[in-house]
Amino acid sequence: MDRRTFLKAGASAGVLAGIRPAPARAQGESVLRLAMTLSDIPQTTGMATQGAEGIRFITNTIYDGLLRWDLSQGETTAEMVPSLAESYEVDESGTVWTFRLRPGVVFHDGAPFTADDVVWNLEKLANRDAPQFDQAQANQAGNFLANIASYEKLDDLTVAITTTTPDSMFFYKVDRIGMSSRAHWEALGGDWAAFAAQPSGTGPFQLVDLVPRERAELVKNAAYWDPNRVPKVDRLVLYAMPDPTTRVAALLSGQVDWVEAPPPDTIPRIEQSGAQIVMNVYPHVWPFWLSFDEGSPFLDIDVRRAANLAIDREGIAQFLGGVARPAKGLVAETSPWFGSPTFDVRYDPEEARRLMAQAGYGPDNPCRIKLLTSQAGSGQMQPMPMSEICQENLNAVGFAVEVEVVDWEALRARRRARADGAENEGTFGLNNSWSFQDPDFGFMSAFMSNRAPPDGNNWGLYSDEKADELGRAAQMAFDPAERDAAIARLHEYLVDQSVWITVVHDMNPRALAANVTGFVAPQNWYVDLTSVSVTG
Amino acid sequence: MLRFVLHRLAYAVPIIVGVSLVCFLLVHVAPGDPASALIPDDTPPEIAAQIRAAYGFDRPLPIQYLTWLGNVATGDLGLALSTRRPVIEEVLPAVANTLRLAAGAIVLACVAGVVLGTLAAYRAGRTSDRAISAIGISGMSVPQYWLGIVLVIVFSVELGLLPATGMGHPDAGLAGQWQHMILPTITLATVPAGVIARSVRSAVSEVLQQEYVQALEAKGLPAAWIVLHVAKNAAPALLAIMGLQFANLLGGSILVETIFAWPGSGYLLNSAIFLRDLPLMQGTVLVLALFFVLANLAVDLLQMALDPRMNSARRGSG
Numbered sequence: 001m002d003r004r005t006f007l008k009a010g011a012s013a014g015v016l017a018g019i020r021p022a023p024a025r026a027q028g029e030s031v032l033r034l035a036m037t038l039s040d041i042p043q044t045t046g047m048a049t050q051g052a053e054g055i056r057f058i059t060n061t062i063y064d065g066l067l068r069w070d071l072s073q074g075e076t077t078a079e080m081v082p083s084l085a086e087s088y089e090v091d092e093s094g095t096v097w098t099f100r101l102r103p104g105v106v107f108h109d110g111a112p113f114t115a116d117d118v119v120w121n122l123e124k125l126a127n128r129d130a131p132q133f134d135q136a137q138a139n140q141a142g143n144f145l146a147n148i149a150s151y152e153k154l155d156d157l158t159v160a161i162t163t164t165t166p167d168s169m170f171f172y173k174v175d176r177i178g179m180s181s182r183a184h185w186e187a188l189g190g191d192w193a194a195f196a197a198q199p200s201g202t203g204p205f206q207l208v209d210l211v212p213r214e215r216a217e218l219v220k221n222a223a224y225w226d227p228n229r230v231p232k233v234d235r236l237v238l239y240a241m242p243d244p245t246t247r248v249a250a251l252l253s254g255q256v257d258w259v260e261a262p263p264p265d266t267i268p269r270i271e272q273s274g275a276q277i278v279m280n281v282y283p284h285v286w287p288f289w290l291s292f293d294e295g296s297p298f299l300d301i302d303v304r305r306a307a308n309l310a311i312d313r314e315g316i317a318q319f320l321g322g323v324a325r326p327a328k329g330l331v332a333e334t335s336p337w338f339g340s341p342t343f344d345v346r347y348d349p350e351e352a353r354r355l356m357a358q359a360g361y362g363p364d365n366p367c368r369i370k371l372l373t374s375q376a377g378s379g380q381m382q383p384m385p386m387s388e389i390c391q392e393n394l395n396a397v398g399f400a401v402e403v404e405v406v407d408w409e410a411l412r413a414r415r416r417a418r419a420d421g422a423e424n425e426g427t428f429g430l431n432n433s434w435s436f437q438d439p440d441f442g443f444m445s446a447f448m449s450n451r452a453p454p455d456g457n458n459w460g461l462y463s464d465e466k467a468d469e470l471g472r473a474a475q476m477a478f479d480p481a482e483r484d485a486a487i488a489r490l491h492e493y494l495v496d497q498s499v500w501i502t503v504v505h506d507m508n509p510r511a512l513a514a515n516v517t518g519f520v521a522p523q524n525w526y527v528d529l530t531s532v533s534v535t536g
Numbered sequence: 537m538l539r540f541v542l543h544r545l546a547y548a549v550p551i552i553v554g555v556s557l558v559c560f561l562l563v564h565v566a567p568g569d570p571a572s573a574l575i576p577d578d579t580p581p582e583i584a585a586q587i588r589a590a591y592g593f594d595r596p597l598p599i600q601y602l603t604w605l606g607n608v609a610t611g612d613l614g615l616a617l618s619t620r621r622p623v624i625e626e627v628l629p630a631v632a633n634t635l636r637l638a639a640g641a642i643v644l645a646c647v648a649g650v651v652l653g654t655l656a657a658y659r660a661g662r663t664s665d666r667a668i669s670a671i672g673i674s675g676m677s678v679p680q681y682w683l684g685i686v687l688v689i690v691f692s693v694e695l696g697l698l699p700a701t702g703m704g705h706p707d708a709g710l711a712g713q714w715q716h717m718i719l720p721t722i723t724l725a726t727v728p729a730g731v732i733a734r735s736v737r738s739a740v741s742e743v744l745q746q747e748y749v750q751a752l753e754a755k756g757l758p759a760a761w762i763v764l765h766v767a768k769n770a771a772p773a774l775l776a777i778m779g780l781q782f783a784n785l786l787g788g789s790i791l792v793e794t795i796f797a798w799p800g801s802g803y804l805l806n807s808a809i810f811l812r813d814l815p816l817m818q819g820t821v822l823v824l825a826l827f828f829v830l831a832n833l834a835v836d837l838l839q840m841a842l843d844p845r846m847n848s849a850r851r852g853s854g
Contacts, residue, residue, distance in 0.1 A: 039803070039806065039807035039810060039811070040618065040619060040807055040811075043619065043620070049618060049619075050618075051576070135587070135590050136574075136620045138587075139574045139575060139576075139579075139587050140576060142575065142576060142579030142580060142583040142584065142587075143576070143579060143580065145583065146580040146583060192620075193620070193621070196620075211799075212619065212621065212626065212629075212799075213626075213630070213799045213803065213804065213807065214702065214703070214797075214799045215702075239701075239702065239797070240797070241701065241797045242794065242797075242806075242807070242810075243794050243795055243797070245685055245795070246688075246700070246701050246794070246795055246796065246797050249685075249688045249689070249692055249693055249700040249701065250700050250701045250702075250797075252692075252693040252700075253688075253692035253693050253696060253699065253700040254696070255692075255699055255700055255701060255702070407566070409566075409812060410566070412577075441577075454581035454584070455580070455581060457577065
């Protein structure tokens with residue numbers, strides 16, 4: 001079967017199932033053409049592939065989760081708000097989460113959204129014996145599923161999900177689970193491949209055309225259940241365009257209206273053309289993870305603090321053309337999880353030299369370390385020159401740094417191999433940019449002593465009773481304000497302990513044509529495209 | 537003839553198997569996990585193990601390879617890990633897109649190369665010969681990545697004459713779509729044009745030294761007729777060069793296709809490598825190797841048709 005036949009089959013099946021066929025572009029409709037950094041269109045069945053960008057542009061446009069991030073403002077870190085669930089609560093045991101669903105929501109194919117659909121969608125991810133089980137979607141739900149013991153429909157508009165252990169952070173993963181239409185899947189003969197070509201969710205956009213590795217065309221769902229989020233544009237065209245220069249050229253030549261991640265050195269030219277550069281800090285940090293394995297000089301807090309004081313973050317941000325903000329901690333100061341660390345992360349080479357001398361190092365006896373970085377990678381910004389600047393800064397205060405550059409996949413493999421792995425012998429720092437959007441992923445998996453790989457991401461084998469205690473307290477804090485405060489206490493402690501060398505927060509620049517209006521850059525990995533207009 | 541074709545196709549089988557084996561081994565020798573395209577960072581180990589088992593990555597490498605080879609023998613190239621679409625449905629449209637670009641580029645390269653090379657040969661030693669040789673060497677040496685970007689900056693960004701990326705929307709019709717081909721075709725044609733120009737110059741110069749050419753001139757044959765004789769005698773060697781260049785264009789266009797977001801086989805292979813999509817990578821390499829063999833076979837057949845001496849030599853040796 002060739003691609004056209006495949007898509008035609010999908011389209012025909014879509015007609016049968018009540019989804020209208022791909023309409024040709026109408027005269028006068030407003031179209032937002034957006035160039036992604038991806039080399040292919042992410043999976044469209046409900047659980048998008050290709051990381052945050054897949055969720056940003058496919059899950060969050062075609063689908064809704066039970067909850068979603070409020071991306072309507074950029075002043076403070078985005079918060080989780082109700083979506084397909086109007087409200088939710090957790091019982092006293094901290095394990096039973098009850099979601100009350102929004103009445104009157106319908107899928108793109110016209111089928112009503114009910115509790116049965118929630119259970120059916122969880123079965124497609126978790127129950128290998130269910131006819132709708134889909135390995136490809138289940139792959140994307142690993143951490144969400146790990147802590148689920150059971151789920152059940154309580155009534156047509158109420159669902160309960162039970163976790164195996166109390167976890168106040170469970171709800172942070174709920175937004176990634178896009179609810180697909182059971183009725184539509186059944187109408188397509190239970191074929192996920194056909195569903196991928198003509199998907200049906202409840203989201204503000206509906207996919208009408210998909211050309212693998214090239215583009216996805218979506219039209220607005222005029223009947224979207226939230227009148228405040230009915231898209232302003234009639235059509236959204238997502239292009240797969242992995243080369244950054246190509247994306248910028250496409251914007252400057254008027255082929256697209258929006259490009260993700262323009263290279264910093266192209267920003268002046270983009271601005272000169274009249275296009276806008278929009279950016280904001282978000283829960284991302286570009287750090288060096290530190291090794292706490294036996295023999296690591298970073299077991300000494302003086303050395304860790306000296307390393308943090310050695311880095312000229314302003315200089316690095318300037319080198320990056322202003323698309324980064326100096327990091328004062330793991331999360332930005334605008335985050336409710338920042339707290340009030342007592343250790344001031346700043347550029348102070350004099351104090352760094354003093355601390356190094358106190359730790360027994362000096363010009364004649366430098367602290368020899370090897371740091372690992374990659375030549376590129378997701379969220380890695382410009383790892384090689386940035387690492388070189390850090391190397392120079394560290395050498396200036398008493399370190400003798402060797403930087404080892406490896407392929408991005410190789411770096412991730414070295415992370416999974418832990419600091420005490422044979423391949424990491426002599427490596428005391430790992431440059432792996434990190435997300436703190438989901439606090440379980442950001443904090444717990446990276447810093448709790450029981451989360452060393454393969455049970456988590458604690459590469460450096462950081463093990464600290466107080467940090468563990470603060471982490472447990474945060475996991476048991478079910479009141480939102482208390483939870484934020486508990487995470488802030490943990491963050492303060494981690495910053496005071498200088499557990500990583502925190503360097504900068506990415507500002508996630510985007511270039512928008514002059515006629516694109518209404519976009520708000522939130523402090524989040526995702527964006528809301530429903531507020532965007534294209535004029536003229 | 538049929539026997540020759542079948543013989544050559546039979547030779548292609550070990551070549552293709554060898555290529556796929558090398559590709560398979562390279563992926564597994566490289567650091568990292570072939571299942572990483574499937575498994576997000578936060579996947580717990582037990583679920584990651586289930587996923588690896590579901591895709592067969594927990595089995596010994598020879599078994600994995602032989603299973604894949606067995607499936608290929610039945611025409612099944614498997615499913616792409618990153619998209620879950622059948623590999624064959626991914627590869628064939630991409631190869632068709634690349635063929636479209638490669639065909640345009642080879643025609644352009646041949647026309648430019650033959651015209652410039654022939655002119656240089658006829659004006660050997662003169663300034664125009666040296667100028668053409670310099671152009672040829674520049675064509676061969678210019679980095680395509682750089683040239684592509686420069687063309688885009690000049691013709692798309694500054695002058696706004698041609699689209700910068702993609703194949704164009706189907707609604708734009710053929711006229712809208714062919715504009716998208718111009719810049720990538722020119723970019724892709726520069727290297728083969730340079731190689732062909734230099735080869736044509738050398739081959740035509742050699743033929744021009746032959747005694748029969750001098751005899752034709754002495755007989756007073758018009759220059760245009762002499763060129764035809766020269767072209768016919770120089771053609772077999774040039775055809776081999778052109779065939780090789782065409783085959784190179786099929787597999788060697790990764791950078792050009794990436795710059796222009798042209799969804800061809802080079803772009804597909806690039807994406808498969810970055811996503812560590814093993815079935816897609818192997819399927820693409822396999823299909824490209826097959827096209828490479830077929831392109832060379834077509835060139836051999838054309839050469840035999842143009843030069844009967846090769847046919848008799850083959851019979852003599854066979």
